Structures are given as structure tokens and as C-alpha cells.
Amino acid sequence: MACATVRPAPPASTATPSPSASPKLDVLTDRLGPPMTNLTGACPSPGRTVDQLNPATLPRSTWRLASAGTEEGELDQATVTPDGALWALRGRGPTQRPVRWTGSSWQDLPAFPAGKDPLVRLGAAAADRAWVIVQSGSPDDSPANYVVSTWDGRAWQSRPVDLGVPPVSGEELAAQGAWVLLGDRAMRWSGTAWQTAPLHSYSDKLSGSTEDPWVIASPDPDEEVKTQLSRWTDQGWQAVPLPDGMTLPPGTEAIHPDKPSTRIAGVARTGPEEFWVVGTYSWGEHEPVDQEDVTIARSVLMRNVAGRWSCWWGPVGDRPDPFVDAVADGRGGLWAATELGLLWHLSDGRWTRERAPVDKGVPVIRDLAGSPGGTLYALGGIGSGPWDEDIRPALWRLEP
Structure with a gap:
């Protein structure tokens, strides 16, 4: 995914602190990495009416429905660890619980202390090493307090950790692999301590892997987010500017023509100097008949090869099926998923798409997970109809 070859940070240790160890906060780096420069290409x-994506639709899916639950909820926040273990959160809202995939079923772990209406994020480093970050206390507390519950293969060990950061909204707490995001700070578990590094922007999503992480900040209509995408280098988090010249379609009469936004859903490295960014480009318009304000959007796929951007745009609509994530397929291509269960595949320069199979109902995908050369998973749920609130957990696995 890089525009220049960099040495990624070493994998985090999988050791778990002993119950008596005092939480410690170390500095991974106190500076931002040098900005990525010399980027070219306008989009x-x-x-x-132009649809540059228009993939061939396969009549039969290469994905298999590996698990479909009966209880209410969904699967999200997936992490595949270096040893191939799949972790996720199952449920919805304050009832989310960490689960681990055994290869044929989900293993429930003993409940961890969570408090009332917790905000939960999951990270993991191995099949027997995982941690859950829970924001605790009043949102007005300063600094914010967090409880880190660590799974050692037998039980949860929980302790409060004062990370010294001011309270942030729940959407700005994220975790994946050995990394955690808290506002404008990223942290990595080293095996003995949490290590910190500053971010360019308040960020709310991680993509990639522990060894090759990317940080995503959502666009804020009230604030100008100058850095939406950053990658980790051995010198810190490096800002990756999005392509220049991302404009409204010709002839578009937007409510605020100067305020379209690009929401990044995922990043996938497909070569030493190549990465893809999937997302949605949106703006406001007046509905033609009633002149009501509506949000219009189109999907966009951005490719960067050795610093040069190129883009492919999807159709325009007011009820889009947005991309939610992307992962490399391990063979120089990538998979991208949409919310309503479509799985897109780029292989040998050709796009195809297929719908995630279901026993009955409509597939909903929240997350993709996998490792280069390893098993790929899609996680989410099955509803009775599009955008249905009644949903049950589901896991799909790509057939070898």
C-alpha cells in the first residue's frame, strides 16, 4: 500500500502482563512522520450517468456461509492475528461480547467487567492473547479513564488505565490488532506496556494489520479535517493526502458546492508500492420534486502506484450501497465489500462481484478480515430486508 518502501514496525509481542504489574505508558515516538510528498494524479x-466500476456479476459465489446465528445482533470489529486466529465482537451496542472462531463455530469467552452501557473495542495478538478496551466513567471526566481487560488464554485480567488523554466522543475510540486509537493518539501494546504516538487528526478507524496499519479520520462537516489517511512508518504516522481534483459531477447543483466529503472505508496493500483506498464521495442537493435536502453519493476506488493516483467512480444515487472495507487477496488483487452483501474482487486487472450467500434473508457486511496468503472472512449479519434492524450474526469465508 505504500508509495515508497518503508520498514514496518516490528510485530507486537504477545506476552500478557501479570496481574500485579502496574500499567505503564511508554512513548513509541513523540513526533509525526514526514509527510508523503510528490504525489501526482487528479481524480x-x-x-x-457514468459508471466506471460496472463489474461482471458472477452467477455463483466463491464465498461460503460459515456461520449464521439465531440470536439478535451482528459480528463486527474483526481481527485476524499473525497465527491465523479470528477474533470479533458479537452482539449490538452495550451487549457486544468478544468471541473467537474455532474454524467451525464461535467460542464464547467468560464475561469481562464492563460497567453500564460501555463503549467496547477489541484488539488481539494471538489465539490466546486479546484485550478489550472499555471506556468507563462519566463522559465529562478528564482525563478519561479506560479499563483494559486482557485475555491470557484462561481468564480476563482487568485494570483501570489512566492514559492521560481528555475524554473524546465514542466514535473516536477504535482498536484492531495490537493497535488502539484514542482521539489524536495511537497506541500499540508492546507486550509489557502501551506505547503511544501522536496522530495528525482525531481518528476513528484502523485498517490494514498490526505490521502494516493505516489510520482513517472521518470527514467532519463542522471542522476541516486536513488529514484523513495516515500510514505507520518507523518514524511515526505519515499523512497520505487523497487525490487532487476530486470534484462534483459536471452540471451538479449542490446545496454547498464547496463542501463535498470523502469517507474512507478501508485500505488494502496489493504490492510493495501499490495500495487501494475504497470509499464514498457525497454531497447535498435539493430533491427535484419537493426541493427537500437529500444526500447524494457515489462510490469511489482510488489506486496509488509509486505515488501516482488514479480513480474509478460508481453510479450516482440517494440510496447508495457503500463500501465498508477492503483487504488484499494475497495474489496482487483485493476484495472490497459493500454494506448490502456485495463482494467485489479485483484480479488480473478485472473486476467481478458476487453476493454473499444466505440461507434466507439479506446479507449485511460490516467488516472484512484476513492476512496475505491466509483465509479471508466477511462478517456482519443476515436481515429480513435491506437496512432491516432485525439482524442475526453471520460469518462468510472465502473458499480456497
């Missing part, structure tokens, strides 16, 4: 939006 103007084509006409409203």
Missing part, C-alpha cells in the same frame, strides 16, 4: 468526478 475529477465523471458525469452523473
Whole structure:
């Protein structure tokens, strides 16, 4: 995914602190990495009726429904560890619980102390090493307090940790692999301590892997987020500017023509100097008949090869099926998933797509997970209809 070859940070240790160890906060780095420069390529939006994606639809899916639960909820926040273990959160809202995939079923772990209406994020380093970050206390507390519950293969060990950061909204707490995001700070578990590094922007999503992480900040209509995408280098988090010239389609009459936004869903490295970014480009318009304000969007796929951007745009609509994530397929291509269960595959320069199979109902995908050369998973749920609130957990696995 890089525009220049960099040496990634070494994998975090899988050791778990002993119950008597005092939480310690170390500095991984106190500076930001040098900005990525010399990027080229402009990506103007084509006409409203142009669909540059238009993949071939396969009649039969290469993915298999590996698990479909009966209880209410969904699967999300997936992590595949270096040893191939799959962890996820199952449930919804304050009832989310960490689970681990055994290869044929989900293993429930003993409950961890969570408090009332907790905000939960999951990270993991191995099949028997995982941690759950729970924000505790009043949102007005300063600094914010967090409880880190660590799974050692037998039981949870929980302790409060004062990370010294001011309270942030729940959407700005994220975890994946050995990394955790807290506002404008990223942290990595080293095996003995949490190590910190500053971020360019308040960020709310991690993509990639422990060894090759990417940080994503959502666009904020009230604030100008200058850095939406950063990658980790041995010198700190490096800002990766998005392509220049991302414009409204010709002839578009937007409510605020100067405020379109790009929401990044995922990043996938497909070569030493190549990475893809999947997302949605949106803006406001007046509905033609009633002149009501509506949000219009189109999907966009951005490719960067050795610093040069190129883009492919999807159709324009007011009920889009947005991309939610992307992962490399391990063979120079990538998979990208949409919310309503479509799995897109780029292989040998050709795009195809297929729908995630279900026993009955409509597939909903929240997350993709996998490792290069390893098993790939899609996680989410099955509903009775599009955007249905009644949903049950589901896991799909790509057939070898």
C-alpha cells in the first residue's frame, strides 16, 4: 500500500502482563512522520450517468456461509492475528461480547467487567492473547479513564488505565490488532506496556494489520479535517493526502458546492508500492420534486502506484450501497465489500462481484478480515430486508 518502501514496525509481542504489574505508558515516538510528498494524479468526478466500476456479476459465489446465528445482533470489529486466529465482537451496542472462531463455530469467552452501557473495542495478538478496551466513567471526566481487560488464554485480567488523554466522543475510540486509537493518539501494546504516538487528526478507524496499519479520520462537516489517511512508518504516522481534483459531477447543483466529503472505508496493500483506498464521495442537493435536502453519493476506488493516483467512480444515487472495507487477496488483487452483501474482487486487472450467500434473508457486511496468503472472512449479519434492524450474526469465508 505504500508509495515508497518503508520498514514496518516490528510485530507486537504477545506476552500478557501479570496481574500485579502496574500499567505503564511508554512513548513509541513523540513526533509525526514526514509527510508523503510528490504525489501526482487528479481524480475529477465523471458525469452523473457514468459508471466506471460496472463489474461482471458472477452467477455463483466463491464465498461460503460459515456461520449464521439465531440470536439478535451482528459480528463486527474483526481481527485476524499473525497465527491465523479470528477474533470479533458479537452482539449490538452495550451487549457486544468478544468471541473467537474455532474454524467451525464461535467460542464464547467468560464475561469481562464492563460497567453500564460501555463503549467496547477489541484488539488481539494471538489465539490466546486479546484485550478489550472499555471506556468507563462519566463522559465529562478528564482525563478519561479506560479499563483494559486482557485475555491470557484462561481468564480476563482487568485494570483501570489512566492514559492521560481528555475524554473524546465514542466514535473516536477504535482498536484492531495490537493497535488502539484514542482521539489524536495511537497506541500499540508492546507486550509489557502501551506505547503511544501522536496522530495528525482525531481518528476513528484502523485498517490494514498490526505490521502494516493505516489510520482513517472521518470527514467532519463542522471542522476541516486536513488529514484523513495516515500510514505507520518507523518514524511515526505519515499523512497520505487523497487525490487532487476530486470534484462534483459536471452540471451538479449542490446545496454547498464547496463542501463535498470523502469517507474512507478501508485500505488494502496489493504490492510493495501499490495500495487501494475504497470509499464514498457525497454531497447535498435539493430533491427535484419537493426541493427537500437529500444526500447524494457515489462510490469511489482510488489506486496509488509509486505515488501516482488514479480513480474509478460508481453510479450516482440517494440510496447508495457503500463500501465498508477492503483487504488484499494475497495474489496482487483485493476484495472490497459493500454494506448490502456485495463482494467485489479485483484480479488480473478485472473486476467481478458476487453476493454473499444466505440461507434466507439479506446479507449485511460490516467488516472484512484476513492476512496475505491466509483465509479471508466477511462478517456482519443476515436481515429480513435491506437496512432491516432485525439482524442475526453471520460469518462468510472465502473458499480456497
